Amino acid sequence: MKIAIVGSRTYSENDYPLFCSFMKKYFGEEKDISFISGGGAGIDRFAEWYAKEKNIHNEVVKPDFIMYGKRAFTARKIDVAKKADVIFAMWDGWSKDTRDFVVIGKNFGKKIVKEIYEGDGYDYLIDSAFPGEI
Numbered sequence: 001m002k003i004a005i006v007g008s009r010t011y012s013e014n015d016y017p018l019f020c021s022f023m024k025k026y027f028g029e030e031k032d033i034s035f036i037s038g039g040g041a042g043i044d045r046f047a048e049w050y051a052k053e054k055n056i057h058n059e060v061v062k063p064d065f066i067m068y069g070k071r072a073f074t075a076r077k078i079d080v081a082k083k084a085d086v087i088f089a090m091w092d093g094w095s096k097d098t099r100d101f102v103v104i105g106k107n108f109g110k111k112i113v114k115e116i117y118e119g120d121g122y123d124y125l126i127d128s129a130f131p132g133e134i
Contacts, residue, residue, distance in 0.1 A: 001027075001030055001032065001033050001034075001085045001086060002033075002034050002035075002036055002083055002084050002085045002086075003027065003033055003034070003035055003036070003084060003085070003086045003087075003088055004035075004036045004037070004080045004081065004083070004084035004086070004087045004088065004101075004105070004110075005035050005036070005037045005043060005044070005046070005047035005088050006037070006038070006043060006044075006080070006087060006088070006089050006090075006098055006101045006102075007042060007043030007044075007046075007089055007090035007091055007092075007095075007098050008042055008043065008090070008091055008092040008095040008097075008098050009040055009041040009042035009043070009044075009095075010042060010092050010095070011042040011043060011046070011090070011092070015046075016046055016049065019043070019046040019050065019090060020050060022088070022090065022115050023050055023088075026088065026113050027088075033056060034056060034057040034058070034059065035047050035050075035051050035056055035057070035058040035059070036058075036059045036061060036080050036083055036084055037058060037059075037060055037061070038060070038061060038062070038063075038076060038080070039060040039061070039062050043090050044060075046090075048060070059083075061076055061079055061080050061083075062076070063075070063076045064076070073097070074100075077097075077100065077101050077104050078104060080101075081101070081104045081105045081107075081108050081110060082108060084105070084110060085110070085111070086110065086111045086112075086113060087101065087102065087105035087110050087111070087112050087113070088113045088114075088115075089101060089102050089112065089113070089114045089115070090114075090115045091114060091115070091116050092116075093116050102114060
């Protein structure tokens, strides 16, 4: 199963343990998984760390500014959504990019897993659903 790991860039290292608990909660029993992430800060970084710790393949898809110009970020979201079987979104509740990613995934009929979490180390889960609506 290919899991797109997407989310807000505002999360800090303090939030990584919660990310790990979400991975275990949703995908802990899966044997054959790989990640797709965007190589940015926050959740993308968490995907890289977790993949390395658990020996999970992580495909990093960077935006192609040469080909797409200022539409590179949208093109990347579409590319990642097409490749993924499931989209896991850890959202801070206001990031437009994460919200847009989930909408794109839903438009492609992907299963959406979302966790809405304030961030910065607080153990305060606002909302969670499988599959989710944002």
